[in-house]
Amino acid sequence: MIIFSGVQPSGELTLGNYLGAIRQFVDLQNRGAAAYYSVVDLHATTVEHDPRRLAEYTRMVAKLYVASGIDPERSVIFVQSHVPAHSELAWILMCLARTGELNRMTQFKEKGRGSESVAVGLYTYPVLMAADILLYRTTHVPVGEDQKQHLELTRDLAERFNRTYGETFVLPEPLIPDVGARIMALDDPTKKMSKSNPNPNSRIGLLDPPELIERKIMRAVTDSEGTVRYAPEEKPGISNLLAILSLSSGIPIAELERRYAGVGYGAFKRDVAQAVVEALRPIQAAYAALSDDAIERVLADGAERARAVAEATLAEVKARFGYLPST
Numbered sequence: 001m002i003i004f005s006g007v008q009p010s011g012e013l014t015l016g017n018y019l020g021a022i023r024q025f026v027d028l029q030n031r032g033a034a035a036y037y038s039v040v041d042l043h044a045t046t047v048e049h050d051p052r053r054l055a056e057y058t059r060m061v062a063k064l065y066v067a068s069g070i071d072p073e074r075s076v077i078f079v080q081s082h083v084p085a086h087s088e089l090a091w092i093l094m095c096l097a098r099t100g101e102l103n104r105m106t107q108f109k110e111k112g113r114g115s116e117s118v119a120v121g122l123y124t125y126p127v128l129m130a131a132d133i134l135l136y137r138t139t140h141v142p143v144g145e146d147q148k149q150h151l152e153l154t155r156d157l158a159e160r161f162n163r164t165y166g167e168t169f170v171l172p173e174p175l176i177p178d179v180g181a182r183i184m185a186l187d188d189p190t191k192k193m194s195k196s197n198p199n200p201n202s203r204i205g206l207l208d209p210p211e212l213i214e215r216k217i218m219r220a221v222t223d224s225e226g227t228v229r230y231a232p233e234e235k236p237g238i239s240n241l242l243a244i245l246s247l248s249s250g251i252p253i254a255e256l257e258r259r260y261a262g263v264g265y266g267a268f269k270r271d272v273a274q275a276v277v278e279a280l281r282p283i284q285a286a287y288a289a290l291s292d293d294a295i296e297r298v299l300a301d302g303a304e305r306a307r308a309v310a311e312a313t314l315a316e317v318k319a320r321f322g323y324l325p326s327t
C-alpha cells in the first residue's frame with residue numbers, strides 16, 4: 001500500500017479537512033502504509049492568492065499535519081513546489097489529457113462561477129493533481145468526496161499512458177470515508193464546509209479557540225422538527241452535527257440517535273461543541289509547540305525523500321515518451 005494525499009495552503013484548515021482527510025492520513029500511517037503527504041502550494045495559486053501569506057499558510061498546513069499525528073520519520077511530509085517533478089509530469093500529462101474531459105470537471109466551473117474565463121492553471125488543476133499521485137506509484141488516495149472526479153481523471157490518464165507508451169503507472173484507488181466525506185457548512189448545510197467561504201461562521205477552523213467553536217456550533221442552522229435523527233436529505237443541519245459528533249467522540253451515529261431521543265437541540269449542540277473542543281485540544285497544543293525552524297527542517301528532509309522517488313518515476317516516463325535524455 002502506498003498512500004499519497006495533499007492539502008492546499010489556501011487558508012486556515014477546517015474541521016472538514018480534518019474529518020474528511022487528515023484523520024485518515026494518520027490512521028493509514030499508523031496501519032503501516034508508506035505515505036506521502038504534500039502541502040500543495042502549486043494548486044493554491046490557481047486562484048487569486050495573497051503572496052505575502054502563502055509561505056505562512058504552507059508552514060501552517062505542514063505543522064497541522066504533524067500536530068494531527070503524522071510522524072515525519074515514518075511518512076514523507078513535503079511542499080509540492082520543492083519537487084519540480086510535479087510540474088514536469090503535469091506537462092506531459094497535459095499532452096495526454098483532452099479538453100473534452102477537462103470540460104467535464106466541475107471544480108473549475110464552481111470556482112470560476114460568475115466569470116467568463118478562468119486561469120488556465122485552474123482549468124488544468126486536475127492534471128497537476130494526477131501528476132502528484134502518479135509520481136509516487138500511489139495505490140490509495142485518502143480524500144473527501146469532492147475529489148472523487150479528480151481521481152477518476154487520474155486513473156484515465158494513467159491508463160492512457162500505460163496503453164500507449166507501456167506499463168508505467170499504478171492505477172490509484174480513492175479512499176473516501178463513509179461518514180465525514182462531506183462535512184457541511186454550519187450556516188448553510190446544503191453546501192460543503194470550505195476554507196475559502198467568506199463567512200467565517202460557516203466553518204470551524206482547526207485552530208479556533210474553544211469559546212469560538214462553541215459560539216459557531218450553537219448558531220449552526222438546523223430545522224424546526226426538534227428530533228435528533230440522521231437524515232441527510234431531509235435534515236442536513238442536524239445530520240451534519242451528528243456526523244461531526246460521531247467522528248469527534250467515536251460513538252456511532254445510531255447510538256447517538258438513541259442517546260439524544262427526546263433531548264432538545266440546544267443541549268445536543270452543546271455536546272457537539274464540547275466533543276469538537278476535546279478532539280481539537282491535543283492538535284492545538286501540539287501545533288503551538290512547533291516552531292517555524294522545526295517545521296522547515298521537516299520539510300527540507302521530506303523534499304529530499306520525495307524528490308528521490310519522484311525523479312526516478314519521471315525519468316522512466318520521459319524515456320517512454322521519447323525525450324532525448326540529457327547527458
Ligand code: TYM
Nearest residue numbers: 005006007008016017020021129143144181182183192193
Ligand atoms: P483541499 O485543500 O481543498 O482539501 C483537502 C482535503 O480535505 C477534504 N475536504 C473535505 N472533506 C470533508 N468535508 C469537507 N467539507 C471537506 N473540505 C475539504 C478534501 O476532499 C481533501 O481531501 N485537490 C485537493 C488537493 C490535492 C490532492 C492532490 C489531494 C492536490 N493534489 C493529490 C489528493 C491527492 C484539494 O483541493 O484539497
